[in-house]
Structure formats: structure tokens, C-alpha cells
Amino acid sequence: MRSSGASSGRSPGEAVSGGLSPADDTVLVRVADAVATITLNRPASLNALTIPMKERLLAILEGVGGDPAVRAVVLTGTGRAFCAGQDLRERLAPDPPSLDDELRLRYNPIVRAIRDAPQPWIAAVNGVAAGAGASLAFACDLRLAAEGASFVLAFGRIGLVPDSGATWTLPRLVGAARAAEIALLGDTVVAEEALRLGLVSRVVPDDELGPAAAAMAARLAALAPGATAATKRLLGTAFDRDLDAALEAEAEVQTAAGSHPDHAEGLAAFVEKRPARFEGG
Ligand code: T3D
Numbered sequence: 001m002r003s004s005g006a007s008s009g010r011s012p013g014e015a016v017s018g019g020l021s022p023a024d025d026t027v028l029v030r031v032a033d034a035v036a037t038i039t040l041n042r043p044a045s046l047n048a049l050t051i052p053m054k055e056r057l058l059a060i061l062e063g064v065g066g067d068p069a070v071r072a073v074v075l076t077g078t079g080r081a082f083c084a085g086q087d088l089r090e091r092l093a094p095d096p097p098s099l100d101d102e103l104r105l106r107y108n109p110i111v112r113a114i115r116d117a118p119q120p121w122i123a124a125v126n127g128v129a130a131g132a133g134a135s136l137a138f139a140c141d142l143r144l145a146a147e148g149a150s151f152v153l154a155f156g157r158i159g160l161v162p163d164s165g166a167t168w169t170l171p172r173l174v175g176a177a178r179a180a181e182i183a184l185l186g187d188t189v190v191a192e193e194a195l196r197l198g199l200v201s202r203v204v205p206d207d208e209l210g211p212a213a214a215a216m217a218a219r220l221a222a223l224a225p226g227a228t229a230a231t232k233r234l235l236g237t238a239f240d241r242d243l244d245a246a247l248e249a250e251a252e253v254q255t256a257a258g259s260h261p262d263h264a265e266g267l268a269a270f271v272e273k274r275p276a277r278f279e280g281g
Pocket residue numbers: 044045046048084085086087088089091098099102103107128130131132133152154155158160163
């Protein structure tokens with residue numbers, strides 16, 4: 001996976017992966033030091049998602065997910081929003097795309113790509129995350145919020161139901177009672193409240209969000225990729241198992257992790273008092 005887009009920092013002539021058009025800068029991706037940073041970039045519309053933008057995002061997600069050189073991913077937005085969800089102007093066009101197509105062909109595969117990716121995903125929520133924008137943040141493995149960030153499940157205001165996985169992720173993150181209040185009333189949840197509810201794990205000053213997300217991603221990228229991917233899988237399916245099934249799943253996955261060279265490298269690094277150099281694979 002190579003960088004693409006106006007702020008990617010790629011040098012002239014460098015290949016853009018997956019046939020992504022370098023002329024389209026609505027979603028930027030930059031890969032450096034095993035961390036992919038994906039930036040939703042339509043700030044004038046609060047990074048609201050259009051069809052071309054969703055298609056570009058999905059192509060990027062698939063490229064990143066299949067790239068073993070990428071060990072952690074940060075998803076964020078340009079400007080004062082993380083993402084305002086579906087572009088409502090597109091929905092108001094004379095011949096709007098069907099909701100069925102939008103969900104089944106675009107939003108759902110995007111959510112699946114985040115959940116199925118082997119890498120840990122960090123949502124660096126820089127501002128408002130509304131509708132499917134909130135759902136994208138909920139789909140990530142970790143959420144850091146800037147002090148000025150907020151979440152709003154705005155679906156009810158336009159006569160829709162929460163989608164893009166929000167009815168699945170939100171109760172798992174905050175519990176049934178809080179999820180019902182957030183989803184049904186659609187009140188704005190500001191960053192400090194999101195922290196109190198467990199919707200985000202950290203809130204940092206606005207200008208420290210980028211560095212905080214980058215530091216967390218660097219820590220994740222230094223871990224053994226196979227064990228990290230397996231931990232993500234175990235956590236992502238935890239609520240679907242009883243204790244016996246969880247113990248069995250852990251035993252199975254741990255046996256595989258223990259036979260990987262990265263486990264031996266971790267043990268060697270411990271006794272030699274040096275940082276581990278995990279190869280993955
Ligand atoms: O295909 C499908 O429809 C299926 C999938 C659905 C999933 C969904 O995401 S449904 C939910 C869609 N999102 C929303 O309903 C949120 C709409 N936006 C808002 O409620 C507010 O904009 C915010 C609470 C996010 C922020 O409010 P505020 O006061 O800070 O900003 P603003 O003034 O409302 O917005 C600033 C600009 O962004 C404005 O443009 P303008 O007037 O300056 O040219 C506004 O129209 C634009 N904008 C904000 N959200 C969207 C948007 N443009 C298009 N689509 C948006 N979702």
C-alpha cells in the first residue's frame with residue numbers, strides 16, 4: 001500500500017495503489033513506519049460521504065487490510081468534523097441512489113473491511129461524528145477524541161434507523177440503556193460524556209489528537225502482528241460466546257500464537273532486555 005492524495009507526502013511518480021485516482025483527494029491515505037493514516041477530506045461538507053468517496057474509501061480499506069507492511073491504522077477527518085455521515089445532498093438529488101444499494105454495496109462492506117482487517121484501527125475523532133460517521137468511529141477498535149469532538153446518531157431526525165453497524169457496536173460499547181438513549185433521542189454526546197460512557201477511551205486537547213493517535217498507532221505497530229490480529233478477533237466476537245467457548249477460543253488461538261517465531265522473539269527480547277523485533281507473517 002502506497003500513499004495517495006494531495007497530503008500524502010508521496011514523491012512525484014510514486015505508484016498509487018489499487019488504481020486509486022490521484023486526482024480524487026476526498027479520502028487521503030498516507031503510509032509511514034507501518035502505520036496507515038486515512039483522512040476523510042471534504043471539510044466544506046463536514047466530510048459527508050458521497051458514493052465516489054465511499055468507493056474510494058472501500059478501495060483504500062481493502063488495500064490497507066491486505067498489506068502486511070501496515071500494522072496499525074488511524075482514521076480521522078480534515079477540518080472541524082470527523083464525518084457527518086451520508087451526504088444528504090446526494091440523497092436529495094433527482095434520482096437518488098437506493099438505500100438498499102448504499103447499505104449493502106457501500107456502507108456494510110466498509111464496516112466489514114474495518115472489522116475484518118487484521119490491523120487494529122484507531123478512530124481519531126477530531127470533531128463531530130454524525131450518522132454513519134459515528135458508525136465508522138464505533139466500528140474501529142479504539143477511539144480517541146479531541147476535546148471538541150462529539151457524536152450524534154442523527155438518523156432519527158431524518159426518519160432513518162441507525163445503520164452501518166451502529167445497532168451492533170453501540171450497545172456493546174456503552175450498554176443497552178445508554179445505547180437506547182443515544183440512538184432513540186439522538187442527543188449530541190460531547191467528548192467528556194463519551195469518555196464517561198466508555199464510548200471513547202481517551203480525550204485529549206484538540207491540537208494533541210494527531211500526535212496522541214500517532215503515538216498509540218506506533219505502539220500498536222511495534223507489537224507482534226499475528227497476536228494483535230488474533231486479539232482483535234477474540235475481542236470482536238467476545239459477546240457472541242459463553243465462558244466455555246471463550247476459554248476454548250483463547251486456548252486454540254494461544255496455541256497458534258505460541259508456535260509463531262514472534263513469540264520466541266518476544267521471549268528472547270525479554271531476557272536480553274531489548275525491544276522485540278517482530279516479523280509477522
Ligand atoms: O444513503 C443513505 O442515505 C444511507 C446511509 C445513511 C447513513 C447516514 O449517515 S444518515 C445521517 C446523515 N447525516 C446527518 O443527518 C447529519 C447531518 N448534519 C448535521 O446534522 C449537522 O451538520 C452536524 C450536527 C453534523 C453539524 O452541525 P453544524 O451546525 O456544526 O454544521 P452545519 O452548519 O450543519 O454544517 C456545515 C456544512 O456542512 C453545511 O454546508 P453549508 O451550508 O455551509 O454549505 C452543511 O450543509 C454541510 N453538511 C453537514 N452535514 C452534511 C452536510 N452536507 C451534506 N451532507 C451532510 N450529512
